[in-house]
Amino acid sequence: MKIILASDLSFLLNYGYKLTGIPKNRMKIAYVVTASKGSKDRSYIERIEKIMKHEALSFKEIDIEGKNKVELREAFKDINVIHLEGGNTFYLLKAIRETGFDEILKEILGEGKVYIGTSAGAYVMCPTIEVSDWKSDKDRFGMTDFTALNYVPFALKVHYKDDMESLIREKITTLKYPLRILRDGQGILVENGKYTFVGDGEEVKIN
Numbered sequence: 001m002k003i004i005l006a007s008d009l010s011f012l013l014n015y016g017y018k019l020t021g022i023p024k025n026r027m028k029i030a031y032v033v034t035a036s037k038g039s040k041d042r043s044y045i046e047r048i049e050k051i052m053k054h055e056a057l058s059f060k061e062i063d064i065e066g067k068n069k070v071e072l073r074e075a076f077k078d079i080n081v082i083h084l085e086g087g088n089t090f091y092l093l094k095a096i097r098e099t100g101f102d103e104i105l106k107e108i109l110g111e112g113k114v115y116i117g118t119s120a121g122a123y124v125m126c127p128t129i130e131v132s133d134w135k136s137d138k139d140r141f142g143m144t145d146f147t148a149l150n151y152v153p154f155a156l157k158v159h160y161k162d163d164m165e166s167l168i169r170e171k172i173t174t175l176k177y178p179l180r181i182l183r184d185g186q187g188i189l190v191e192n193g194k195y196t197f198v199g200d201g202e203e204v205k206i207n
Helices: 009-019 034-038 043-054 069-076 089-099 101-110 162-174
Strands: 002-006 028-032 058-062 081-084 114-118 155-157 179-181 186-191 194-199
Touching (some): 002 009, 009 043, 009 186, 089 101, 101 114
Parallel strands (some): 002 114, 028 058, 028 081, 081 114
Antiparallel strands (some): 002 186, 186 194
């Protein structure tokens, strides 16, 4: 099982896509944009897709919301990379639970397909998504249970900037899990039980 967790697209362009081990001309990406539907401004999806086309990446845009398991299996059958994009993490987790996508994802990864998660797509792979709400209150769309998919044994903070340090130090005291921190341009490769930091600069450590 190979999972790539990233803060942003710049990491994928510089490092992440190469980490899949799949040549660009053979890569078939399912680009899941569901989290963007919970954001006030969705224009970033168009910008990212424009960059992906410029990079000659083969992808199809998928929204998992409202689909059943049969429809989801059909949507993902011809891909070898599944990329969950950022947006509102609560909206994304709600859609994952309501559609049974968590079961479909387990099947997909069991087939050897590669998972990429950026921002919200990275948060949902942790034991909890609570960290996604640390900096600013987001619309939680009625979500009160923040338990996530638990593919990694740590929580994540993405889009980290130095001015967040005091907030992180305050919040980390109530977090039940180890915390790993990613700036934009950084990510974590998960493979064969190993968790490898990759990216620009050093990994931020806050205890």
